[in-house]
Amino acid sequence: MRHLIDIQQLSQEDIQQLIETAMDIIEDPVKYSEVCRHKKLATLFFEPSTRTRLSFEAAMYELGGDVLGFSESNSSSAAKGESVSDTARTVGCYADIIAMRHPKEGAPLVASRTAGVPVINAGDGGHNHPTQTLADLLTIYREKGSFNNLTIGCCGDLKFGRTVHSLISAMSRYDNVKFVLISPEELKVPKYIKTDVLEAKGIPYIESVSLEENIGKLDILYMTRVQRERFFNEADYLRLKDSYVLTPEKLKAAREDLSVMHPLPRVNEISVAVDDDPRACYFKQVLNGKYMRMALILKLLEVTV
Numbered sequence: 001m002r003h004l005i006d007i008q009q010l011s012q013e014d015i016q017q018l019i020e021t022a023m024d025i026i027e028d029p030v031k032y033s034e035v036c037r038h039k040k041l042a043t044l045f046f047e048p049s050t051r052t053r054l055s056f057e058a059a060m061y062e063l064g065g066d067v068l069g070f071s072e073s074n075s076s077s078a079a080k081g082e083s084v085s086d087t088a089r090t091v092g093c094y095a096d097i098i099a100m101r102h103p104k105e106g107a108p109l110v111a112s113r114t115a116g117v118p119v120i121n122a123g124d125g126g127h128n129h130p131t132q133t134l135a136d137l138l139t140i141y142r143e144k145g146s147f148n149n150l151t152i153g154c155c156g157d158l159k160f161g162r163t164v165h166s167l168i169s170a171m172s173r174y175d176n177v178k179f180v181l182i183s184p185e186e187l188k189v190p191k192y193i194k195t196d197v198l199e200a201k202g203i204p205y206i207e208s209v210s211l212e213e214n215i216g217k218l219d220i221l222y223m224t225r226v227q228r229e230r231f232f233n234e235a236d237y238l239r240l241k242d243s244y245v246l247t248p249e250k251l252k253a254a255r256e257d258l259s260v261m262h263p264l265p266r267v268n269e270i271s272v273a274v275d276d277d278p279r280a281c282y283f284k285q286v287l288n289g290k291y292m293r294m295a296l297i298l299k300l301l302e303v304t305v
């Protein structure tokens with residue numbers, strides 16, 4: 001049984017193959033429009049989502065399949081006290097593949113042990129978000145043409161921002177990649193990412209509190225929102241929420257070929273005035289996410305086209 005819980009489960013060859021499938025879907029969507037006929041995707045979302053859930057659903061519909069599921073934990077039996085593994089085992093009787101988002105780290109892994117069908121982690125707490133990383137990787141590939149020789153700035157809430165954790169993990173496998181980790185002191189990347197990923201793979205990185213001092217060095221600037229729902233105390237959130245706001249003024253110091261990325265939703269960390277700058281890629285990421293989720297569903301269901 002194949003699942004996608006952590007981006008490291010996909011080799012560089014797997015990623016390349018997913019990108020090739022996604023590019024082929026973009027070229028010829030009609031070829032794929034019936035290939036998942038009579039297959040069902042269940043979206044089990046125990047946490048809010050717009051892009052991830054709807055793009056999984058759109059992906060399955062565009063493959064000719066069907067979708068069932070729920071978008072809030074209080075409309076499922078979780079509200080009655082059912083365990084994640086029992087919910088997964090139940091849904092595995094109805095669906096061919098499951099995409100699950102959950103506020104608890106590790107919940108999709110637990111689900112994968114009893115579901116009996118492939119389980120995709122659609123975000124687990126402040127831990128990982130591998131399918132956002134697939135969207136990010138296709139965006140980087142389409143913008144830069146390669147994953148090598150890139151200086152990537154990650155800015156904002158690097159502690160709770162699960163998309164950053166999965167992105168660092170994926171990009172650390174390519175040649176001559178460097179990271180500039182820009183965050184307030186309290187929201188630095190967790191230590192295990194530094195020791196087990198960056199240092200273990202000999203990836204150069206610096207940590208800084210300043211966006212202005214670093215923006216000129218970057219090939220990619222990956223902005224993130226401060227993750228309000230993971231804070232223990234509202235006062236800390238309010239103090240930190242506007243730590244970074246990317247404006248056209250700040251972008252003057254950036255390279256012409258910078259790619260500005262953001263997993264969205266944006267709160268205040270990128271001014272809307274940046275949206276028309278040709279370097280803004282965040283709405284391209286949204287579309288790329290749907291194509292990569294289509295490619296992933298095909299891979300996990302072992303559908304060949």
Ligand code: NCD
Pocket residue numbers: 051052123129132162163224225227263264265
């Ligand atoms: C991200 C997430 O859920 O982690 N959103 C998304 O899936 N695109 C980022 C965020 O919520 O800040």
